[in-house]
Every structure is written in C-alpha cells, then in structure tokens.
Amino acid sequence: MQVPDSASCTGSEPATVAIIGAGVVGLCCALQAQRKGYRVTLIDREAPGKGASFGNAGYIATELINPLSTGKTLRSALHLWFSPRGPLALPLRYLHRILPWLLRFGMAACPAQVARSRDGLVALNRAAVPAWQRCLKDIGASAQLCRSGYLLVWESSNRLDVARRHAEELRQWNIRTELVRGARLAELEPALAGTVSHALYFPDACQVRDPYSLCLELFKALQARGGEFVQQAVEKLVPDNDGVGLQTGTGVLHFDQVLVCAGAWSKPLLQGVGIEVPLEAERGYHLSIEGVGTGLNRPIGSAERRFVMSPLDSGLRAVGFTELGGLKLKPFARRFRVLRHHSQALLPALADPALKTREWMGHRPTLPDSLPVIDRHPLHERLWFAFGNQHLGLTQAAISAELVVSMMSGEAPPIDPQPYRVDRF
Template structure:
C-alpha cells in the first residue's frame, strides 16, 4: 500500500469532532481534540476570537474564587443598580425577561450552593495557569503569557481593614498578596492617582499579551494541524444513534462527536436537544486607548468602582459593567461614559482629550451559580458541553478544554466534575 493511501486510511479512521464556537474556549477545545488524535471541524458565524474573547482585559483572574451571587453582593445590589455611575445595569425593557434568572441568582447564594460554587471556582482556577502553559508550550507560544502581577486598589482609607480581611481570606485559599501603601504603591504604579490609599499586590498573577492575537495564534495552529473552519451560523445540533448532525443555514454535516462551546449562544442549541439551562447573556463593555498602554505596569482592579484596566499590546484596556440585557439590544452609550469616568479618576493621564479611544460591547455567558457547564448530554454522550465561564472565560479556557476532552475520552479527572453538570439546574 502506498504511503499516501496509508495516510488517507488513518485520517478516515479518526473520530470526527465538530466544535461549535470559535471563541477562546472553543479554540482550546479544538486544539485539545487534535492533540488527542481526532479530526476536528470548527464552526462559527464570525472569525475566530471575535466574541467575548476579543473584549476582555487579558488578565488571568485566578483569585476570583467568590461566586457573583453571595450575601455581600446581594446586600449592595440595589444601591449598585440605582447608582448611575455604578457597575450594575438592568435595562428596563429587559427586566421582565430577566426576572426568573435573577431569582435563581439569589437562590444561588444559599450556604450549600455557595460552598459548591466556591469549590468549583477554586478547583478550576488553581489549574488554569498550568493548563495554559501546557497549551501554549505545545504550540510554541509560551511568550503569550506574562507574569505581570496585579493590584486590587482602594481609595477610601477607612477600607484598609477590608483589605486586610480579604488578604487573610485569600491566604486561607493559598493566594498570597502584599498590602501596599505610600512609597511602595507609588513604586509599583507611579501614574495612579494620589487618591488611591492602599492596595493588595498579587505578585504571582499573570496576563496574556493580547487576547485577540492569542486567539489568532490558537486558530493558526489549529488550521496548520489540519483543522477545518466553517464560517457558518449553526442553527441546530441533532444527536441520533452514535452520530451528531450539525445544521447550519446552508447545509447539514455529520460527525461522531459535537462540542458545544458557543458561549452566550449555547442556550438555544441545548434547548433544541431538550435541555433548558438558565444561561444569560451578560453584556460587557470595554474601552481601548492605544497611546495609554504605558500608563500602567500591571493590571489594576478597583474594589470600590468595580472595574479592571491594564496594559495590552494594543494599548490600555478598560473593562467593566454587568449589564443583563440579552443578545439583541444595541450597546448603550452611557456605559462607555461610565468606564471613561472611572478610569480617569484612577489614572489622571486619561483626562487628555486628545487620546484616541475605541469602544466595544460583547456578551458573556453567565449562569446563576458562576460555574460553567462542562459535561455530556445525559442521553447522548457524543455531545459535550463547555460553556458558561462568565467573567473567567479567558482564565479557564485551557483547563475547561482539558476537562471536556477527558469526559469525551472517558478519562478520570482529579477535579470533581459533578460540580459542572448540566443537570444541576
């Protein structure tokens, strides 16, 4: 038999995998499936990396192990919503649709559910950097992750006890920080406003150089390794027997396995398969200021203003807002103005009117308990789910992919996969 015939026979014998969604989670899943020896086809209606993966701050937020639904957040929710410069927005025209989700969100703060969510976030985040390093080393792109450090800042002097309490809680979860003030704070960030009183410095924190360019690098490796990309909107996935039909607006395709990694658009695909998940599209906003990239040395989070900004290759990225508004509403201009206001309060250099600023809005896939779904269809295990990582999609993408492929390969994981089951709702 000729060598070319042997190659074709080997290729035809491989398990075929459709990965639906070319954001950072889908890209990591596609590459991981290739590493396992599968033939992979990637679907998306847009170019790779142009969804929520494009708009994040680039910071790998492994210290975020507290679920969004917790007693402290719920006590402050009304005041945050009513504050016109606050971080929480619920468009009035969407309120009736979001009300059932909000009830689930409140219920997720119950002690046992909160403990479960904390456990899940802690397990995922502890493994996330190592998983990213494995992924990037494999594709020769280790330089895409930078050990940058991170500063969580407070402006109110009377909040220093809050910082100390948070530091103790982080240490109990094996996350080390340094409480910094005065000259040490100025040494770390010379251009921060002098209204910043103190901060927690996370010396081991990491970021990526540029989220979109990272996605492009992942995608280029995927195609170089023989992956196929079909730029069509997937309208339905239909499991039958041991196969899965993937339908687009143009035609049907058939595969051995399908992985649903469609972010905020995953809900409709699961609904067609008889599964209802309380997945909500949380609209996130960002500003990018190309000429301001050198103003900060580290990613910065504001404990009081509740937004994040940091340096990327493209410039300074300012990210914030929690707006539960679905997939169809247009961006609201006032949200960008709020981000501009808060960022200029912490970085006075941003008040320069000559600075060019670009604006973006995207959709985060958010579930009430802050945990993703990493699971298989209960009746059709050839359909694998990997979505719902909320604010931590970039942070958890590589470890999510590894776990999803372990499920598909029937391999045992050290992480408790029951925490991420689709049936938990």
C-alpha cells in the same frame, strides 16, 4: 457507559469532532481535541476570537473564587443598580425577561450553594495557569502569557481594614497577597501614587499580552495541524446513533462527536435537544486606549469603582459593567461614559483628548451559580458541552478544554467534573 470514539479506537480513520464556537474556550478545546487525535472542525457564525473573547481585560483572574451570587452581593444590589455610575445595570425594557433568572440567582446565594460554587471555582482556577502553560508551550506561543502581578486598589484610606480582611480570606485558599501603601505602592505603579491609598498586590498573577492576538495564535496552530474552520451559524443539533448532525443554513454536517462552546448563544442549541439551562447573556463593555504613555505596568482592579484596567499590546483596556440585557439590545452610550469617568479618575492622564479610544460591547455567558457547564448530554453520549464561564472564560479556557476532552476521550479527568454537570439546575 459506552467509551466515546477516539483516534486510538477507530482504526486508521481518526474520529471527527465539531467544536461549535470559536472563542477562546472553543479554540482551546479544538486544540486539545487535536492533541488527542481527533480530526477537528471549528464552526462559528463569526471569525475566530471576535466574540466575548475579543473584549476581556486579558487578565488571568485566578483569585476570583467567590460566586457572583452571595448574601453580600444581594444586600448591595439595589444600591449598585440605582447608582448612576455603579457597575450593575438592568435595562428596564429587559427586566420582565430577566426576572426568572434573577430568582434563580437569588436562590444561589444560600450558604450551601455558595460553598459548592466556590469549591468549583477554586478547582478550575488553581489549575488554570498550568493548563495555559501546557497549551501555549505545545504550540510555541509561551510568550503570550506573562507573570505580570495584579493590584486590587482602594482610593479611600478608611477602607484599609477591608483590604486586610480580604487578604486574610484569600490566605485561607493559599492565594498570596501583599498589602502595599506609600513608597511600595509608588514603586509598583507610579501612575497611581496620587490617587490610590492602598492596594493588595498579587505577585503570582498572570496576564496575556492581548486576548485577540492570543486567539489568532491558537487558531493559527489549529489550522497548521489540519483543523478546518467553517464560518456558519449552527441552527440545530440533530443527535443520532452514529454521532451528531449540525443543521446550518446550507445543509446538515455530520460528526462523530460535537462539543458546544457557543458561550451566550449555547442556550437555544441545548433547548433543541431537550435541555433547559438558565443561561443569561451578561453584557460587558470596554474602552481601549491606543498609544503609549498610558501609565500602568500591570492589570489593576478598583475595589470601589468595580472595574479593571489592563495594559495590553494593543493599548490600555478598561473593562466593566454587569449589564443583564440579553443578546439583542444595542450598547448604551452612557456605559462608555461611565467607564471614561472611572478611568480618568484613577489615571488623570487619560483625559487627554488626543488619545484614540475604541468602544466595544460583548456578551458573557453567565449561569446563576457562577459555574460553567462542562459535561455530556445525559441521553446523547456523543454530544458535549463547555460554556458558561461568565467573567472567567479566558482564565478557565485551557483547563476547561483539558477537562471536557479528557472525558470525551474516555480518560480520567484532571479535576472532578461533578460541579459542572449540565443537569444540576
């Protein structure tokens, strides 16, 4: 195998690399490539941080080690779909297009595949926070990440055994939790004392202060170190012996290496170079409630309502829904109404009509086995991929960057890249 170009092996001129996608994964990859001596150009049709990275809850969800497709998920799917306030949505007008993906999703629930997916998620998630700490320390932005703790809450007292079983399962993976009730729960989150029966407290959990502000910090550091940004859509990848060309609306840009981090928009780019990946755009919704007095000290997740609320510098954010609706459908207003209902049920103070609320919908890149693609093209060794982190893009961005850039630079990867191969499907 030919060792990829890097700044240390190309003489006086550093090798060039284009990062397609200016979300949090692409930004982390761009900075990591700069650290390895590459001359970096970031390319996106939108401004940095304006895609799915803009809308997440800001929570580093390292405890989410189970893939989305499991036997338990499949058994509950119909109930969740038909529940008028449930967390799963499959728009009927898109159902015929999603059926092949759903078949693959169902197949991914076999025990052997679930175990492989869990191992792959554990490897990334265990390394996630240290990777973020290294990334942010390097650019002088450590304050963006804080150890906030996290609460997974239950409103029904008869679900206490469910919380205990979940804690025991997580303990097997060395994930610390504390079962809290009564005075301890009220101490941690006074605003929830009247609505929540019990919770699992994750004392080691971290969050970022605001996802969009984080992206802007990463982009600022990239530019300060000489990185360029081109706001254009990439229409086609054109690999050749000397690198990879990018077909845009204004012509072809050529680079020594190209790394595709385009999230839910990665699939057509890969199709153009002979690779089919079962990537689906999973639409997520959020509400951002501006102002102070919204009541939470840390991110909380509702085990029963299946959504997350997180206090950010920009306000309180409520994030939810798994809606498999592709890239083209407009947001459904009823999804925002359901998020309002669930948020106000846990925090009645949010029913105040004077609070300013912003609505947002974005697209998560989701693969049937819940693992990302972090790999190179099997035939074009200068073409690389890092996308498909589903709900864990923010969580896994920094470690994904370290992994793919280490391989691109010919270095030993920090974790085994085998589970994230592009040709595994």
